Amino acid sequence: MRNILIFKGPNSRFEEIIKAHNENVLSLYEILESRKKDEDGSTKVGLKDYYESIIIDSTDFSSLSETGERLINHMLTTFVYHFDIKHIFIQNPTETIEKKIKIMAKNNSEYNLEIIQHTYPMITKESLLNIYQNYSGTVIGQEKVKEEMLNVLYTIYKKRNKGEPLVLMFFGPSGVGKTESAKYFSEVLGGNKIFRVQMSMFQNSKSLDYLFGEEHNAKSFALDLLERESNVILLDEFDKTFDTVYSAFYQMFDEGVFRDRNYNVNLEDAIIICTSNYSDLTTIRRTIGDPLYFRFNKHIEFDELKKESVIKIIKLIYDNILEELDDSEKDIVVKARLIDYILSNVDTFMKQSPNYRRIKNFVGDLINSLLVKELIDDIEQ
Template sequence: MSNVIQSINIFWGADKVFEEATHSLDNTTSLATVLAHISEKEIKIKDANLPPTPPMIVENLIIFTDDYGGVMEWAILGFSNNVLRHTKVEIHNLWLCNPPDKIHEDIVKNYDKDIIKEHKPKYPTITVEDMKTIANGFNKSVIGQPHVMKQVLSSIYALKSSQRKRPVTLLFLGDSGIGKTETAKYISKCLNSDMVRIQFSMQQTNSAYQYIFGAEHGEDSLARELVRRSSNVILLDEFDKVVPAFYNAFYQMFDEGVFVDTNYSVDVSKCIIICTTNYRTVEEAEKNLGTPIYSRFSKVVIFKPISIEDKLTIASSRYAEVIDSLDDEDKALIESNGVLPFFEKAIREGSYPNMRMLRNDIEDAVNLEILKARGIISS
């Protein structure tokens, strides 16, 4: 069968961009529909001299990032011959989002480069104005860590250079709930980006190896989350939960800005990669993470325990946020309450080392007062 495909558009990055590019297309067909048609067995009538069944006409074949999970291995290997050029289909235009390397390489090898257009994401470059914004508002957003942003920005500034390709890699040390994750979120917010957050505490099962190094093309993996990102800010939360033997998967990522597994080669150049741990000292971090990965960080930043004065400021700020979020009726119901004094007393007596817990408890306490005032629960 001749090659009838007229155009091939390959989109890399966020699914949303691909959806916007294809939503107005007419006469679209999914990969699942094409595969089902190819696999369908024809019923032949003995001795009947029937003409061959014409191929299914596919004007626009649309393949989303998650669609490859439904593709059998036989179709992945030799995707062009087994699917795109199959005699039972006639495909005119092909639209793919984040194809695995095997499919991408097969298409590039089998089709004229003149009909292939690759759409690569354009992540905003960090500017001096961005860094001024980050610096100016940090101490109000993340209270109790005034030294942190000076250290962080001295590393991030390297991304301003057009010659810089490898990512900035930051290792945050310190107890839980004292501002590490909040700092990453703050940086992402200042850059108007939707930060990629990978929680390695969720990867403590037997599937952790497959998640990091890649396994079946249809399974969730770190590479697939990275390739479909919409931001150049990546948070690898609780990085200390990764099995030490797996850290070699990140060497090339930190050194060259490329993350490779069995299915994808992902460009993470010029990213800000933030790894958080609960280690308190550089000695403890290097011992447990291992020198090979530890030495690859651009900067190691220690988050200090938060003072009582700063905890009181955080409590007051959080209480004000919760009250401001209430409607007028709820505000009037609890115009006078003892929530903030209760937490201020607890802080002075040495409670609440974890600010995340403090913030949640203040919100719960305010809601409890409202429930009491409404007579929903008893005092």
């Protein structure tokens, strides 16, 4: 028997799968190069006498021409028989290649074809408890968000979503923890870094090609999705783009599949988080339109930071900055009672819709100006 394995999923997992087969491997590159003949008839790449497996990963397809894509089964068959190859591993093939491989396996009983769709970790009771206990320590002052998230996540935990993705809109002012929350949920729920796309990047035709998938051998959104390490997907700054771009997401939000011209991506049980600076539901509905608006399972509002949150954040930032100072600097800052001064001015600060970045700049500037003043005084003396 000869085994063919098609694996759809991230590189980290694919590497584990092929680990036991990483000797005597023939690559697609070698296959392609060995077919090219120099003018004198000699081949460019020398092949060994013996190979056990052929391994083709996501990135390898970029060296394949359109004809090569259509003829992949014939090409592989030639090499399989020449070297008596026992294993073929293919990661994230295009739909065309998958179809060709299926035909190849069907027409020859020697082949045993297995297709593995990577599954991401399920939501556990422990991860929900973890969010309940720790979210507010990471993202300050968004208690309501925590409650709403736990409620929607419970549906997936109980598998009542029936595989459908959970589509969420995080909205509210900037710098209050929307992106940070999305990253946090990805880490708690799957232990992996979030899959993030900045929506403002879709402005020119090249980036739209990336989204809609032009050439099978170019980088595309669909291929990146196939390779994602986390099932939490962040479409960041969702409001910073336009209608054509939104249309790419209808089917993804609705049915949990993303298709472009080359790939078909399964988004079962995915948590798709879109962030935006919209101020209220009416504005969201008016701006993105009903069809898209109603595709969201929930719109989760992030509040302006309240005074007590601002105080907490000031202390946190102050401590973080202090940690980076050397002892003499620390001494100056502590002696000047800078933290008391900052905290006694919180009310003035609250008037200018505080956000994390602004607070950080404010505290950082104050500390620096104190240290600079000391330095100058020192020199002048």
